[in-house]
Amino acid sequence: MTILDVFTDNVRAMQPYHVQSSAGMIKLDAMEMPHKLPEEMSQALGKFLSMSNLHRYPNPTSSSLVSKIKSVFHLPEDLSIIMGNGSDELIQIILMAVAKTGAKVMSPVPSFVMYQQTAKLLDMEFVGIDLEKDLSLDEDKFLSAIEKYQPAVIFLAYPNNPTGLLLDKLFIEKVLQKASGLVVLDEAYAAYASQNTVSLLEKFENAVLIRTFSKIGLAGIRLGYLVSNPLICEQLEKVRMPYNVNRLTKAAARFMLDQMRYIEDSVKRVLAEKEVMFNWFSEQDGMTVRPSEANFLLVKVADADQVFQRLRDEHKILVKNLHKTHPVLDNTLRITIGTEVENHKLRQALSQIISA
Numbered sequence: 001m002t003i004l005d006v007f008t009d010n011v012r013a014m015q016p017y018h019v020q021s022s023a024g025m026i027k028l029d030a031m032e033m034p035h036k037l038p039e040e041m042s043q044a045l046g047k048f049l050s051m052s053n054l055h056r057y058p059n060p061t062s063s064s065l066v067s068k069i070k071s072v073f074h075l076p077e078d079l080s081i082i083m084g085n086g087s088d089e090l091i092q093i094i095l096m097a098v099a100k101t102g103a104k105v106m107s108p109v110p111s112f113v114m115y116q117q118t119a120k121l122l123d124m125e126f127v128g129i130d131l132e133k134d135l136s137l138d139e140d141k142f143l144s145a146i147e148k149y150q151p152a153v154i155f156l157a158y159p160n161n162p163t164g165l166l167l168d169k170l171f172i173e174k175v176l177q178k179a180s181g182l183v184v185l186d187e188a189y190a191a192y193a194s195q196n197t198v199s200l201l202e203k204f205e206n207a208v209l210i211r212t213f214s215k216i217g218l219a220g221i222r223l224g225y226l227v228s229n230p231l232i233c234e235q236l237e238k239v240r241m242p243y244n245v246n247r248l249t250k251a252a253a254r255f256m257l258d259q260m261r262y263i264e265d266s267v268k269r270v271l272a273e274k275e276v277m278f279n280w281f282s283e284q285d286g287m288t289v290r291p292s293e294a295n296f297l298l299v300k301v302a303d304a305d306q307v308f309q310r311l312r313d314e315h316k317i318l319v320k321n322l323h324k325t326h327p328v329l330d331n332t333l334r335i336t337i338g339t340e341v342e343n344h345k346l347r348q349a350l351s352q353i354i355s356a
């Protein structure tokens with residue numbers, strides 16, 4: 001007997017979520033927006049935050065923020081919204097609410113790791129359906145697996161992290177039809193994608209949308225939101241901790257939702273830079289890049305471990321090395337689009353590494 005016996009087998013077997021140390025580095029590893037808020041906006045935000053009643057608990061219903069989110073992101077009025085401390089927490093809320101003995105969670109793999117991690121923590125069985133070599137999903141295989149496993153929750157990242165690809169919307173409709181449980185459409189990269197799945201929310205009772213402020217310049221405030229019909233949200237609300245999102249976060253979100261022109265401009269700058277980077281990668285010998293509907297690119301190189309390490313150690317540039325995380329990601333790096341200057345430095349560093 002040791003004190004460690006008190007912990008569940010799953011917790012003991014788990015690896016902690018590893019965040020690479022990034023002090024002094026160019027950070028192209030976590031899909032953050034590379035631009036800092038302009039000084040003037042930052043000052044105004046500070047003033048706005050200073051008016052928060054920090055001696056009071058946050059308002060649990062967040063109704064003014066909810067209305068603002070609905071109007072800014074053109075979400076149907078009759079749907080309900082739940083706020084989370086990042087969409088990570090929303091994933092946890094969804095899974096806690098359905099974690100019956102034997103309940104299964106399904107998603108394509110590779111996809112966002114928190115689906116699997118959180119399912120396992122809750123002693124749920126995770127069924128991962130492997131993507132094909134070309135990173136596409138075998139739709140028939142996925143639909144048969146739904147029939148076979150009857151998952152309580154299916155996660156579909158739209159677009160997917162780490163592939164950057166969108167599933168076919170007709171396929172998503174088939175999934176929604178076939179599934180007897182919830183189908184969570186994770187649109188963390190909605191701002192960068194050419195399409196979204198909002199229209200499916202009113203059409204299918206089991207559709208749940210989750211989004212985040214993290215990829216549009218506000219990763220530091222930790223705010224996500226979930227959209228679904230009132231029937232489903234009423235159940236999920238019971239699982240949410242009453243004060244899960246703090247006053248400063250909600251105030252910052254309210255402030256920034258009045259600055260959508262700025263956010264949209266930042267997104268456009270990132271998209272323009274993505275095109276520059278995509279074209280550059282396409283022209284390089286020894287590197288293959290894939291089209292992406294998000295703010296990152298997947299790049300295959302000859303030796304990902306070596307390129308990753310040299311970028312980090314010699315050039316102080318941090319990217320995500322996906323080598324050995326899944327067979328379809330062999331020698332693949334996931335590179336978040338940075339500022340013009342950062343991307344230029346990355347190109348120079350890569351030219352040097354590849355030519356040597």
Ligand SMILES: *Cc1c(COP(=O)(O)O)cnc(C)c1O
Pocket residue numbers: 031085086087088089112157160161186188211212213214223224
């Ligand atoms: C980044 C990301 C999230 C995480 O969102 P937070 O709101 O920062 O917790 C969720 N889903 C996908 C697919 C992501 O890539």
